[in-house]
Amino acid sequence: MIYTDFSDLSRYYGISENLDTALRFLQQSDLKALQPGRNDVDGEKVYINCFEYETLPWEKTFFEAHEEYADIHFLISGEENIGISAPKVLRETERDPKADFIGYKGEAETLCKMTPEKVLIVFPEEAHMVKVQRCGPMTVQKAVVKVKI
Template sequence: MFGNCFTYLADGQAGTFFETHQKYLDIHLVLENEEAMAVTSPENVSVTQEYDEEKDIELYTGKVEQLVHLRAGECLITFPEDLHQPKVRINDEPVKKVVFKVAIS
């Protein structure tokens, strides 16, 4: 397991891209401020970038099924098959967050 810490101004609009992974599950933990995560099902998306093994990511566009609002201290766990879109803007304040990557094999 390892973690990546980010500080950014969330800029995404829900549905602009989704991602999946094959090697890791993600634990998205918001440390400061808030953001939304869009989630959806496979039948709602089209692949825009084939799986990149080095970066462990495949990208999609499609329809949002649900928005999950994450506030400071809250987390969302996404498994490899879970289509998710981080960085959906809630407000104009910077978000500080850590994403823990947990190997699944």
């Protein structure tokens, strides 16, 4: 997991070619111009899902993890918390290999406060709980870059 300021993304070049492509795109693009839904960067290797939602109380959220893709989470507007836990301390509730999705329930071990200045990179098998409200419900515009690892 990498939790950092958007302005410090260049520190993380060299981890993988696909991650470099994603980071370069984030640093060089007008992210507010992204369209809702899927935005292709490099086919199935790197793409961005953009969406808007209301944040939720902890008890209405769940953890997810992936086996093939890393996620780069960043907010275009709004604030949310993202919980992080090791899968071994969570209870698996769902597995869909075709969607690269593993669902979990349990408690967060770490909490990341997300604002438009922050970026969270979670690698395969790092469980993360998104959409968690900070101080009550809030509308969030978010993008998640999917990076094939």
